[in-house]
Amino acid sequence: MDVIKFFLFRTTHELEVKIDEFLSNITQSGFLFAKCIGLYLESGVSEEFKSYKESVIQLESRNDTLRREIENQLYAQMILPDSRSDILKLIEGCDQIINKYETNLILLAVEKPKIPKELRKAMTELLHITLDCVESLLEAVRLFFDNTTCSDKISKVLFLEEQADATALELKKICFENLKLPLARQLQLKAFIYSIEKISDIAEDIADNLSIMAVKHSL
Amino acid sequence: MTLTASVWLAGLIILGIFFGRNTLTPMFGTAIGTKMISVHVAGILGTVFFTLGALLNSSGTLSTVGKLSFIQTPQEAFLVCIGVTIILIFLNKQGIPLSIAQAVIGALVGVNLFYGYPLHPPMLYKVVSAWILAPFIAAFWAYMLFLLIRQYIRKHPIGLLYRDAYLRVFLLIVGCCVAFGTGANNAPVLIGPYQKTPLYSEFTLLCLTSLSIGIGFWTLQHRKIKIISTALFPLTPTEAFVSALATAMTLFLFSNGSLHHFIRSHGLPFFPLVPLPVSSLMIGSIVGISCLKGINGLKIPVLARIVLSWIATPCISCLICIAFLSIMNFKGI
Numbered sequence: 001m002d003v004i005k006f007f008l009f010r011t012t013h014e015l016e017v018k019i020d021e022f023l024s025n026i027t028q029s030g031f032l033f034a035k036c037i038g039l040y041l042e043s044g045v046s047e048e049f050k051s052y053k054e055s056v057i058q059l060e061s062r063n064d065t066l067r068r069e070i071e072n073q074l075y076a077q078m079i080l081p082d083s084r085s086d087i088l089k090l091i092e093g094c095d096q097i098i099n100k101y102e103t104n105l106i107l108l109a110v111e112k113p114k115i116p117k118e119l120r121k122a123m124t125e126l127l128h129i130t131l132d133c134v135e136s137l138l139e140a141v142r143l144f145f146d147n148t149t150c151s152d153k154i155s156k157v158l159f160l161e162e163q164a165d166a167t168a169l170e171l172k173k174i175c176f177e178n179l180k181l182p183l184a185r186q187l188q189l190k191a192f193i194y195s196i197e198k199i200s201d202i203a204e205d206i207a208d209n210l211s212i213m214a215v216k217h218s219l
Numbered sequence: 220m221t222l223t224a225s226v227w228l229a230g231l232i233i234l235g236i237f238f239g240r241n242t243l244t245p246m247f248g249t250a251i252g253t254k255m256i257s258v259h260v261a262g263i264l265g266t267v268f269f270t271l272g273a274l275l276n277s278s279g280t281l282s283t284v285g286k287l288s289f290i291q292t293p294q295e296a297f298l299v300c301i302g303v304t305i306i307l308i309f310l311n312k313q314g315i316p317l318s319i320a321q322a323v324i325g326a327l328v329g330v331n332l333f334y335g336y337p338l339h340p341p342m343l344y345k346v347v348s349a350w351i352l353a354p355f356i357a358a359f360w361a362y363m364l365f366l367l368i369r370q371y372i373r374k375h376p377i378g379l380l381y382r383d384a385y386l387r388v389f390l391l392i393v394g395c396c397v398a399f400g401t402g403a404n405n406a407p408v409l410i411g412p413y414q415k416t417p418l419y420s421e422f423t424l425l426c427l428t429s430l431s432i433g434i435g436f437w438t439l440q441h442r443k444i445k446i447i448s449t450a451l452f453p454l455t456p457t458e459a460f461v462s463a464l465a466t467a468m469t470l471f472l473f474s475n476g477s478l479h480h481f482i483r484s485h486g487l488p489f490f491p492l493v494p495l496p497v498s499s500l501m502i503g504s505i506v507g508i509s510c511l512k513g514i515n516g517l518k519i520p521v522l523a524r525i526v527l528s529w530i531a532t533p534c535i536s537c538l539i540c541i542a543f544l545s546i547m548n549f550k551g552i
Contacts, residue, residue: 012384019380083379147376217379219369219457 015073019145022066022091023138026098029059030131033101037127040108041120053105060102067095086213090141093206097134100199107195113188116179119171126167126193130200133160137203137210144214151214157207164200168193227293230300231413231424232431237307238319238409239265239435242401242497246463247394256391259437266433268395272402272474273425279476279492281407281414281421287327287343288411289336293419296412298547299326302539306532315528318496320408321350325533327411329540345491350529353469353495354503361465361507368461369511386456393463400470401497402429408494452509452517465504466497499529 032052039049070091074084115123140153171193175186243251247261290296303322324346331338377385407414410424454462472478472490482489502525509517 009381009384012380016378016380083383145379147372147379147382217455219365219372 011073015070016145018066018070018073019091022063022070023094023141025059025063025066026094027135027138029056029063029098029101030134032056032059033105034127034131036105036108038124041115041123045109045112050109053109056098056101056105060098063095063098067091083213083217086209086216089209090144090206090213093202093209094138094141096202097137097199097206100195100202104192104195104199107192111188111192113192114185115189115192116181118179119174119189122167122171122174123193123196126164126171126196129160129164129167130196130203133157133164133200133203136160137207140207140210144210144217147217149214150210154207154211154214157203161200161204161207164197168197227297228413228419228427230297230304231410231427234300234304234307234319235409235428235431236435236438237304237311238405238428239432240438241307241311241319241435242269242405242432243436246397246401246497247390248501256387256394260391261394262433262436264391264395265398265436266429268398269402269406269432270426270429272399272404273406273429274402274422276399276403276474276476277407277425279479280404280474280494281410283342283346283491283493284324284327284407284411285414286339287324287331287346288414289334290327290330290412290415291417293413293416294547295330295544296416298543299323299330299412299540302326302543303536306536306539310528310532313528315525318498318529318532320405320494320496321529321533322536323408323411324494325536326540328533329537330412330544332537333541333544346493349473349491349493349495350499353473354499354506356472357465357469357500357503358507358510360468361461361504362511364464365458365461365508365511368457383456386460390456390460390463393460393467396467397463397470397497400467400474403474404470404494405497452505454505454508458505458508458512461508462501462504465507466500469500469503470495470497496529498525 032055036049036052036056039046039052043049071088074087136153136156140150140157143150143153172190175181175189175193179186181189243258243261243265246265247256251258251261290299303319303326306322307319328338328343330336372382406425406428409428410421413419413424414421473493473495476492479489479492502522506517506522
């Protein structure tokens with residue numbers, strides 16, 4: 001039976017494997033991103049930081065390739081015609097997350113912002129909330145593809161996004177009100193905080209679309 | 220068969236081509252409209268299975284149509300077919316799914332009225348009551364099937380990608396079943412005008428019909444597909460599968476001679492072997508699904524327009540046939 005299923009639905013199986021790899025790469029790059037930020041906060045742009053950054057860049061490049069292959073397969077082989085655009089929107093949205101990881105690490109490596117010690121704890125908290133938000137989103141996406149209810153995970157994403165916004169606001173307040181820093185440095189820090197906060201905003205947008213798709217595809 | 224006799228068969232071929240253009244929609248229309256299969260694949264499968272249904276399983280409906288048809292000359296048969304084709308072209312241009320079965324039966328009644336042949340009221344009553352009842356039966360099947368499938372999928376979730384893959388296979392299979400049922404149920408009505416003419420055998424007529432329908436499939440109108448699958452009630456691929464399956468099951472009930480005799484022999488209420496408008500079964504099944512999903516989504520004005528066309532079609536067909544025969548008599552043909 002499994003042999004018949006494999007030969008009859010080989011294309012579907014290949015697509016499933018690609019989507020699985022795509023989502024796994026985002027998870028992996030999230031861990032590497034967190035590791036990179038932690039290393040930067042401790043010791044700046046070290047060799048270890050550069051190594052992890054390169055890994056994230058490679059994962060992002062691999063995900064771009066996978067995204068194009070998934071798009072081609074969806075259109076060329078007429079898989080999921082009714083929900084093709086939904087699936088593509090989902091994949092492209094998730095791709096923005098790994099793009100943001102890459103962009104933030106490159107930003108760190110190039111601009112090398114000096115992050116005051118007063119901000120580090122809150123910054124680490126913001127990072128963890130953002131990663132949890134993305135992980136919940138990826139779990140929701142996997143549940144959606146398994147045709148299982150994902151509303152709990154979507155609710156978690158929305159909650160964590162609010163937490164991320166609140167934490168980012170606190171960070172900005174500390175930066176502008178409590179620390180006596182030159183304006184240029186304040187603005188640089190604000191941009192960096194915003195770039196991490198943006199990841200959870202992207203996750204929230206994807207979760208909103210996902211909740212609509214889940215309703216559309218339910219019987 | 221002489222050359223002259225062959226020329227009069229052009230009416231059957233022309234009608235068959237337009238029947239093909241109109242009939243691929245109920246068979247595979249929802250699958251094509253939701254882009255699950257291509258038109259060319261549907262055309263090939265439709266032709267093959269229609270032919271099989273016509274040759275293997277149409278004896279019951281042939282007998283019913285034979286009781287209504289008293290046309291003796293190929294010229295009259297040709298005129299009836301041309302009259303029905305004109306109605307088909309007109310209603311096609313209005314974007315209404317036409318029922319060939321209703322148009323041809325209406326034309327046959329017109330011939331009988333014109334020449335004073337017996338109308339066979341019990342048979343007519345069976346045919347008309349089946350036309351009214353069949354969409355409701357299709358709606359019932361669609362309702363129950365969708366309910367069962369929904370319950371099953373909720374208890375045993377299938378991954379989205381695999382659900383799509385299974386649906387593609389099932390839509391193909393059920394489309395072939397609808398094509399087979401259409402061949403068994405509607406091929407006799409197409410050859411009805413020529414059935415009693417002495418020059419042609421039923422086998423030859425059925426084969427010619429299948430060939431002309433195959434040609435018709437390749438000139439399918441995409442607009443008709445849109446009307447059934449999206450203009451009336453937007454269908455998902457799963458709902459498209461259910462509506463096609465309900466149509467196939469209803470066609471089977473009204474076409475299969477063995478089942479008919481089995482039920483009759485046990486003294487149970489049976490379904491008459493009469494030609495049915497396939498598009499009405501599809502519309503009925505879509506209405507059945509909409510009852511479960513929320514009838515607010517059903518576009519009542521579109522449905523009303525379609526239902527009115529089913530009432531008007533046999534009447535207009537009858538009148539046009541009478542008009543053609545009057546002209547033919549007047550001209551002394």
